[in-house]
Amino acid sequence: MANLIDAAKSQIDELMSDAYNKAVQAGSLPAGHVLSGAVEIPRDTQNGDYAATHALAAARNMKMAPRKIAEAITAQLDLSGSYFGRFNMAGPGFINFTLSDKWYKDVLRAVETEGEAYGACDVGGGARVMVEFVSANPTGPMTIGNARGGVLGDTLAAVLEKAGYQVWREFYVNDAGNQVELFGKSIEARYMQLCLGEDNYEFPENGYHGDDIRALAQLIRERDGDKYVTAGADERVRAFVSFGLPYNIALMKKHLERYRINFDQWFLESTLHESGYVAETVNLLSDQGYTYEKDGAVWLKNMELGADKDEVLRRANGFYTYYAVDIAYHRNKFVERGFDRVIDIWGADHHGHAIRFKSTMTSPALGIDPSRLDFVIMQMVRLVRDGETVKVSKRTGKALTLNDLLDEISVDACRFFFNAKPDTHLEFDLGLAVRQDSENPVYYVQYAHARICSLLSALGAEGHDVSAIAGVDASLLAHETERDVIKQLSLLPEEIKLAARDYDPSRINRYVIELAARFHRFYNACRIKGEEENLLAARLKLADAVRVVIRNCLGILGVTAPEKM
Template identity: 50%
Template sequence: MSKLAAQATRDLRQIILDALGRAVAEKALPMEPAPDFTIETPADPSHGDFATNVAMVSAKAFHMAPRKIAEALSPYFEFSSTYFEKFEIAGPGFINFFLSPRFYAAVLQDIEALQDGYGRSDFGKGKKINVEFVSANPTGPMHMGNARGGALGDCLAAVLDAAGYQVSREFYINDAGNQIDKFALSLDIRYQQIFKGEEAVPMPEDCYQGADILERAQEFADLYGDSCLEKSQEERQKALVDFALPKNIAKMQSDLKKYRIEYDTWFHESVLHNDGEIQDTLKILMEKGMTYELDGALWYKATDFGAEKDEVLVRKNGNPTYFAADIAYHRNKFQRGFDRCIDIWGADHHGHVARMKGAMNAVGLDGSKLDVVLMQLVKLVRNGEIVRMSKRTGKAIQLADLLDEVPVDAARFLFNMREANSQMEFDLDLAVQQDAQNPVYYVQYAHARICSILKALEKDGVVKRACSEEELLLLVQPEELSLIRHLAAYTGEVVSAAKDYDPARITRYVIDLANLFHKFYNACRVKGEEDSLCQARLTLCVAVKTVIHNVLTMFKISAPESM
């Protein structure tokens, strides 16, 4: 809710508490402490702007029927100096409250005053939050899961920022450990095959088989020829990785930048190995008695913190595991001063959540300050059928393939339409449609339509001006009030999206806003009305335009002025 709506909620709670006090003082109700009650927004606006269950929850304490309690409170509701004007008792004892027209006028004045700042709040009190997302393996191209994770992570970071948090976006580059060893071997074999043939140097099944490995090996061969064949395997593989890995990382960065995602931090796993942070973390765990040795390996007592099984930290060969590096990495994040760390992981990592939270407790940190958003897989659909291969390359669809085929606006919007924990289908045909069936087009069209209305009226000599409260009070039609009520809810929706880690809530909000605007515009004329009403409706149109613009720009989606 907006600041006005939040103030109205606080006022209403005080109105109810004051009424209870007066009713008890005048013996209309017995002198018993009333239980806590809720104030909520009814789904049906005809049932009021707010409703309370105070009479229902007080029945046991007062030994009275809820409706009798509601009737006893009725004479004591005092609305002066508030935005409320009336109430009604509904059903068995619910009490519905109705805002005065002054509230609706004040909402529009608030939006006009705040402009780009409308929807932002200080809910987060400037607390520092780290949002780590995508973090794709740099040994190959990014896939479709990264497309969804990128949209969700970036939009979540944007929502948290709007809700008053200090947000840092982070990408974790796994440039050490087993996957890099496998990357090195895969590159080495492909490089040797270029000069010796595939039969002479067969590729093991557990190596990376993708065409991208062959491409990098060929690029290396084009540059250095067969000069590295004479080097030792260790030297050759290091040279190949030093050549290929920066190229892969640069490709990730360029693809993500095209997707309008830019990170504050690109954190290299190799730093943890080179700076001794993994060893420091292992030392802490050992000193706290959280480890034991078995079969030559060092194990972590994960079961002591609720996990199903213990985990290996250091293998028999002396190399730390990915899990050990992950503990050190999360410890590093908290040591950088973040109040909360949020990871966006694939749903297949659900078993890792409790282990990592427990590991934070084990190293002396607070595991409850680590939150993990689990993201389900996405299926691509074309002509109603699941698509697994790119039309352009004939290979598995990558993020780069998607962005070549689908507008970035559509990708960011559509991937952010459902909660992370729900499976989704991404309709490639829908994403490129330019009609009301495409949700992002529908929202952008509402913005463009308002811009066109303003331009057309200007040609006729009608220019928007500031309205008085009396003029804004002319907005009394149901379509007008529904639209303003929805505008008033925006700031609260941002806060709720931040609290729930659900940026899709805002995408749904703006779709509903566009729908309410189209209903309003079809029911209420702007052009041709008497000047005061025309200007009031113009103010409402501009307020809708402002909020749509704020949502789209927050999510790095364009807000066109013509379509």
Template identity: 45%
Template sequence: MKERIRNLIHAGLRRCFDSGSLVSGQIPEQLTIEVPANPEHGDFATNVAMLMARAEKKAPRQIAEILVGELGDGEGFLERVEIAGPGFVNFFLSRRCWYRVLDEIHRQGSTYGRSGIGGGERVQVEFVSANPTGPLHIGHGRGAVVGDAVASVLEATGHRVEREYYINDAGNQVTLLGRSILCRAKELSGLQVDFPEDGYRGEYIRDVARALLAERQDVVELADDEAVEVCSRFGVRFLLDRIRDDLAEFGIRFDTWYSESSLYERNLVQTELAKLTEKGLTFERDGALWLRTTDHGDDKDRVLIRSDGSPTYFASDVAYHMEKFDRGFQRVIDVWGADHHGYVPRMKAMLAGLGRDPEALQILMIQMVNLLRGGEPVAMGKRSGQFVTLREVVDEVGRDACRFFFLTRRPDSQLDFDLELAKQQSNDNPVYYVQYAHARVCSVNRNAAEAGIALPTAGEVDFDRLEQEDELALAKLLQQYPEVLVAAARHLEPHRVIYYLQDLAAQFHSYYNRSRILVDDIATSRARLYLVNAVRIVLANALHLMGVSAPERM
């Protein structure tokens, strides 16, 4: 609708320029078309007259009057146009115009809302990337859903998206995992051992040790260094398989699983750091190699290679992100836990030093999840010993509720997740409330089929039968869905889709509770059936985009 109004304004201004009633010949690029806060001020309003005042050397209201005289009714699109305040132009659209969106929805079906505004931009979304040293917890789950939903809204708006999981399978934490597994394996073999003070203590380590002993009983007899290496390799593989299974159960897929150790195997860390040195971005001090991140806004320079020759975690992160752009991605989006906030300026400083736009790297910070049961904090997980696993939560409340709840707030704000609420079949449960709206329309369809009332197709509906204001309000809300997707993609905020779903479900339930869909008058029944099925299509499209099902019965 906004685009059509913009086209009407442009066409009207060109006619004004051709007639000489306006003389600047310039259409302001900054003109806005907004939905007024007060519905009495129209469906849309523009500030174009104010923007043209200086160039035209006329009062904004005078410019607005000239423009309105050239607009006409837009071939039935406009009911009327009014001038308000200092020169705002307010557009009131015809009811029939609003109902045309129903035809669009029925024609486009599952593709309604999608667009090509991304222009095929290549975007990588890297998310989860949990260390393969333990099971996924609910914090990882929130990051998984946010990353997946961001990728989905970008795909729906014409971007070429690749989802990537970065496997941290190198470094001290992997060695410590191996030592922890070896100690548990020795304990299970009846040997006395001193467990590492900073080792991984969750019960899952015993599970890994049992699986390892079933495959290699001799591991406890190997020399310590060899045994730790065997345990590390086995542990990473075992835990990564569990992570893959948990994510698949959660409806999360990746195009690429990228191994940190492969950076070293292909000598990419050394190769990429050499590029930084060639550009004069590194320096040596106290036997270590440093990156000059302070030249580009970081609070201090950062060590890449320690004085003993070992690379820091930052070194592999730098090489990894440099290589991302080497692969041809135009934009890279990382989903990180909030505790990694300090890494953002140094990563952007690295890109700036390379002459890249730092904004080509976008970081979404995920705040923690407070798990509740009936309003009370949940105790530790049954098996992890340290946290509640994602698998435990999904098994208890289901994938749909879990995914929906994780998206009900901005990712950079803390989230309270109440397990009991997520399981309720009531209007207090937001996912149930939205899914029930979809199921209700499906129930109406079954009743219509029994009554011999077929769902009409585009062009067969008498929109004059849709006389109620809540019917018009539904049509207006349905029209907003493509814009919601564009905004969600532009701002990387998939929670906008969830908010929209809740608004649409609320509007539908209100209409359904006040009005019978199937009435004695067949033409009215068909028009209402057409309207509510447009609601069903949009609900299903948005739910599926968020990885949530749209059930036909509940």
């Protein structure tokens, strides 16, 4: 898995070290030092593609002016067989290096050799990582917030896979607790209103008002008639929950599959209760002195663990809280299932909970290294149409759901737009998402891919197939726009590595938009069809490499790469 950026930087370190040793032998630099420094890619590459700071870093230890050190080193630099064609000194002691044709050719060679795998790296070393995301309550349809969380989680998982991790995608189903009870009571009320008349049965004050609740009640009545009117309220609620939850979960799976998201496991909260795992986890904390009783409830000494407040684990009525269940669930992830790392994608309203929960994980009673648990907190989404905010409200049932959105906006556009930087508020422009012009970023990128496919098809029909890199004269790709495209191609392995490190899959969006922009500039500046054969072959090879890399990026994003538009 080639990373030509790293290769170039490493080679500069080697060249500088060799030059230092020669300078020592020549008597121009003192012996006994290790020459090291940063190798950076400057914003302005007019003076060189890489800038090395080794001379500046060595000045104090060598007790010499950086410029003098740089002069001694450059007097001994030998670029033969390297990725660099020339070098120069600048400022107080920077040494700049300019890339040679060999480096540009090797970038194209790496894309050709690795194909679909190009960009992958092995920083993960096969570590097992769970990404838990969406995890919406199954009491109603998925919202726009779930739509964003779904894309962020799925794309982060894809990035981590490219970075060498074994990734497990999990949806945590809250199929127990107060919200499920309220869900059942809401269906019950709508069912009874259907049977007895809307004015003859009171709807719960804090119930779920959505049309989906009315639809579930209607389905039950169509199936069972008025059968449950004479049943006890508790029996009705249990029956309606038993019908409504599996129905909603199946619908969630269907809608997420439409969204191109598939989970390795849908983990049911109820299994933690049924197995006694929640009680066992709380007992572990109690046995080691991390709980106390107050007003009949069991409290976690979370402030002793670094949090800003203690948490109730079991209420006076004997029911375990969501916090206690969450501890048990994470213990299950680490202790029972042995994941090396767990990443939870949570909404902005869970920010305080995430901080307190991280403190809880420090308890020795749990046997978990808290550094293995990370949270990605995503900010809110604002939907905009024609400059106006689209109002959404889950409680009143006026929400624009994920499925509604996919009826209006393509899956490609939704996945591309929602994969914005997680810690920033997202303004989703519904009008922009359906535009078919360069202002729409996903269209812009897909158009670049389709444009290349059309070019390859047209030239192939004329007998100009894409050549193997061994037969391509990369030195002919000397135009500034050509070099800029190849430099951008070389960055993908680094972008994947950084996206995995920072849990920021939006880097792939920004990368592929820039690649498409550089390709369009190259295509507009450099003719391909009708050029002399060697130049045509080189430019065709470059275009094909862009096609491969755009396709790879869109694959990570879960977006299609059309060949015609």
